[in-house]
Amino acid sequence: xxxxxxxxxxALGPFSGRxxxxxxxxxxxxxxxxxxxxxxxxxxxxxxxxPIANLLKTAGEFARPSFLDVWFGNPNLEYRSDxxxxxxxxxxxxxxxxxxxxxxxxxxxxxxxxxxxSLLGAxxxxxxxxxxxxxxxxxxxxxxxxxxxxxxxxxxxxxxxxLVLVGIVGLGPxxxxxxxxxxxxGTYGKLFAEAIESLDMAAIDAVRSxxxxxxxxxxxxxxxxxxxxxxxxxxxxxxxxxxxSTILGLIGAGGLGLLITEATSLFxxxxxxTVLLVVIALVVxxxxxxxxxRMALA
Amino acid sequence: MSSLPCIALHEVRCAAExxxxxxxxxxxxxxxxxxxxxxxxxxxKSTLLRLLSGFMPPSHGQxxxxxxxxxxxxxGADLRALRVELGQVMQGLHLVARLSARENVLIGSLGRxxxxxxxxxxxxxxxxxxxxxxxxxxxxxxxxxxxADKLSGGERQKVAIARLLMQGPxxxxxxxxxxALDPSAAAEVCQLLVKAAAEATLIxxxxxxxxxxxxxxxxxxxxxxxxxxxxxxxAVNDEKLLNLYRPDAAQENPLSSNDSxxxxxxxxxxxx
Numbered sequence: 001x002x003x004x005x006x007x008x009x010x011a012l013g014p015f016s017g018r019x020x021x022x023x024x025x026x027x028x029x030x031x032x033x034x035x036x037x038x039x040x041x042x043x044x045x046x047x048x049x050x051p052i053a054n055l056l057k058t059a060g061e062f063a064r065p066s067f068l069d070v071w072f073g074n075p076n077l078e079y080r081s082d083x084x085x086x087x088x089x090x091x092x093x094x095x096x097x098x099x100x101x102x103x104x105x106x107x108x109x110x111x112x113x114x115x116x117x118s119l120l121g122a123x124x125x126x127x128x129x130x131x132x133x134x135x136x137x138x139x140x141x142x143x144x145x146x147x148x149x150x151x152x153x154x155x156x157x158x159x160x161x162x163l164v165l166v167g168i169v170g171l172g173p174x175x176x177x178x179x180x181x182x183x184x185x186g187t188y189g190k191l192f193a194e195a196i197e198s199l200d201m202a203a204i205d206a207v208r209s210x211x212x213x214x215x216x217x218x219x220x221x222x223x224x225x226x227x228x229x230x231x232x233x234x235x236x237x238x239x240x241x242x243x244x245s246t247i248l249g250l251i252g253a254g255g256l257g258l259l260i261t262e263a264t265s266l267f268x269x270x271x272x273x274t275v276l277l278v279v280i281a282l283v284v285x286x287x288x289x290x291x292x293x294r295m296a297l298a
Numbered sequence: 299m300s301s302l303p304c305i306a307l308h309e310v311r312c313a314a315e316x317x318x319x320x321x322x323x324x325x326x327x328x329x330x331x332x333x334x335x336x337x338x339x340x341x342x343k344s345t346l347l348r349l350l351s352g353f354m355p356p357s358h359g360q361x362x363x364x365x366x367x368x369x370x371x372x373x374g375a376d377l378r379a380l381r382v383e384l385g386q387v388m389q390g391l392h393l394v395a396r397l398s399a400r401e402n403v404l405i406g407s408l409g410r411x412x413x414x415x416x417x418x419x420x421x422x423x424x425x426x427x428x429x430x431x432x433x434x435x436x437x438x439x440x441x442x443x444x445x446a447d448k449l450s451g452g453e454r455q456k457v458a459i460a461r462l463l464m465q466g467p468x469x470x471x472x473x474x475x476x477x478a479l480d481p482s483a484a485a486e487v488c489q490l491l492v493k494a495a496a497e498a499t500l501i502x503x504x505x506x507x508x509x510x511x512x513x514x515x516x517x518x519x520x521x522x523x524x525x526x527x528x529x530x531x532x533a534v535n536d537e538k539l540l541n542l543y544r545p546d547a548a549q550e551n552p553l554s555s556n557d558s559x560x561x562x563x564x565x566x567x568x569x570x
Contacts, residue, residue, distance in 0.1 A: 200394070200395055200396075202392050202393070202395075203392075203393070203394040203395060203396075205388070205392050206392035206393055206394055206402075206405065207394065207405055207408065208381070209351075209381060209384075209386040209388075209392065210381060210382065210385075210405060210406055210408050210409055210461070210465050211378040211379065211380070211381035211382035211383075211384075211408065211409045212378070212405070212408040212409070212416075213378060213412075215417060216408050216412075216416050216417070219416070219417040219418070219419070220394065220397075220405055220408065220416070220419065221394050224394060224396045224397050225394070225395070225396050228396065
């Protein structure tokens, strides 16, 4: 009985049926055990010397974001050397005010990188999506080539693209825009191709049946069915890219990521907290906006 | 019009995968006639409509529709010229789902409106008012701005008929335009269809015999790809229809590759 069902399973493929699922679960358990076991053996599974104290200290600093100093900062903070001579004094309030202004500029850079990068990705992906969509039946070698380009673009992370591009075009937003564009081209291509594949053939027949020419069919049947899906995917990936571009500063592409690296390398958790609040506000508000537009288009 | 008939078939034979779908020695349909085609699933009704709309060429024989010879596949431009004069209503509710009822009706004018106006869907004012008149004629003017996928099945068929009015074709082919509708909506759609075809030749594939007197003056019965009878509607009685739909006949052709419908309305004696 068992044997018969096992044979049956083999006919359906190695992972189907109840036995196949059990096997999969076992393989998964073995993998988990291997990961945990090897890390423990190498002594890499520790939480550091005093995790609780560190956690409390970090959390305490995070709980006091640096922007509060704009109102509550010491207007005359004095730095003295060990023997008591005054080295310099600063007004914490104006210092933090300047930092906020810099933060605003960095946010704008991040938005510019994400917006232009997304547009670039969408434009690059459009012809490739047309080539890969199965129902448009582009010549086979062309389809494979386009699919290959999209797969490569999708599998290389934005940061990796960024690192390479910084080496080519230098530090700055251009590298970020190109990195975002090249990586999201892969995702755009896939979503666009799916939109084209789910095209309503009845609509095309309807327009064709009154004697419309190919251009008229495109603008009256294909375009109205595909455009809302294109716009919706565009907003979706744009949203992702806003998030992605906050990290691109890490590699010198400018924007919020630069401030994040700066704050972390100086252990200024208060400032990091301010930057992260801006990132969260940016992502959440763009999320809400794009969701609303996408719902209106559905 | 001309002395040429609207449709002329001569020794037409259509075969696919070694099976004869349609075999018609001679069939002539004159301008302005109202024709209903009846027959069991796979009898060749849809094949006949596809031949007439230039969708597929016959294996043998001559077909003339509105002066175009369809014996060979038509080149694109000629096919489009034929389709401008040929209105089609399909059971599959062929509308552009994402466009409004009014824009769907305006699609009927694409044979006349060309260039950038037809690409941007910025139609000239007189076409727009004509489209609204067409919607008024089918009683859907209040729904003009509603998107086609928000309309009911009956309303969609009415939009398709308003598109016919807009197109003003000389020949109308309707493939079971009432298949998805309830009886009262079906009768209404049939009446509108006949009204829309006032200036044209109307050929309808019908399953419900109750609708025959509404739609046709002449009834062509198809059985296993051949014409079983070709009679005025008054001469078609229950016995003739039952003969046509007799199960043994249908079972010889169990696969209806050219018919995509899943249910068949059986004729109910007494309604015809």
